[in-house]
Amino acid sequence: MKTATKIDEAVNAALGGERAARIARDAVRIKEVADGGFTGRAYEVFESELILEVQPVLLGMLRTGTLAQLALKHAARQGHDFFVHPDDLRLLRSSSEVRDTLMVDVLAAAMKKFREGLLAGKGWRADHNGPRGASCLTSYIVTICTWMFRRAYVRWATERVRWARVNAVYDFTEAEANQAGIGGLIGAVGYEIDTEVFGTDFEEILDEQAPETQAVVRLTVMGFGDTEIAEKLKLTHGAVRMRKTRFRTAIYQAAREGRIWIPEQLHARASVRTTAKRGAA
Known part of the structure; x- marks a missing residue:
């Protein structure tokens, strides 16, 4: 038209x-x-x-x-x-x-x-x-x-x-915060994250996201909880969770496209989580 x-x-x-x-x-x-x-x-x-x-x-x-x-x-x-x-x-x-x-x-x-x-x-x-x-x-x-x-x-x-x-300004080169924050972000509980796995590619993928998503992810990686993030950014808890979910989706999509490498163990855990959610639905 x-x-x-x-x-x-x-x-x-x-x-x-x-x-x-x-x-x-x-x-x-x-x-x-x-x-x-x-x-x-x-x-x-x-x-x-x-x-x-x-x-x-x-x-x-x-x-x-x-x-x-x-x-x-x-x-x-x-x-x-x-x-x-x-x-x-x-x-x-x-x-x-x-x-x-x-x-x-x-x-x-x-x-x-x-x-x-x-x-x-x-x-x-x-x-x-x-x-x-x-x-x-x-x-x-x-x-x-x-x-x-x-x-x-x-x-x-x-x-x-x-x-x-x-x-939320953060340098993803600091190993300790990376290991704690990124692990929590993508649900890698009990799995030690090698910061070199992500590096610059992680930043590039994050830069492609909306500003609110970038802020939520950066604060998550810094170790802030959902409640603190919601207060800092004046977002609802639901909005914080949604932004994290969207970024996890973007990360795994990037892994499927070969833009970023994620350990096989985490792929398996992501698949289990997705299956469980579908079953619950």
């Missing part, structure tokens, strides 16, 4: 009403603020109203992942290397706080670009004669938001990685 179609569907679902009626109303609004040179109190009111209209559409598209999908397509067309981590998509689905944070950054950048276009005599027109004709102002702003998403997401993701490092 084309970008314009997806955006129109999201706008129609959020705002309702007829597209043609919205375009006619927007033409009147633009003329009013154009008479004032797109400045002053009139423009501020117009901008505030437009932002309120766009917000629910944008939040819905962030929750469903639609905005990220459209941004990925736009980046590919522009030749930009861009990737959205699956854990981040899950977080956008589950966290209204994260959606709000990204929405504010994306929308602020889009409104700035929108006004720059108006002042330059370009931008939205009610008589646009493209393949689908004109779009309403809300759809037009959301389209700009898909262009702005990449930079906003990269800034946000970079801050989250920095957060993980600040909350």
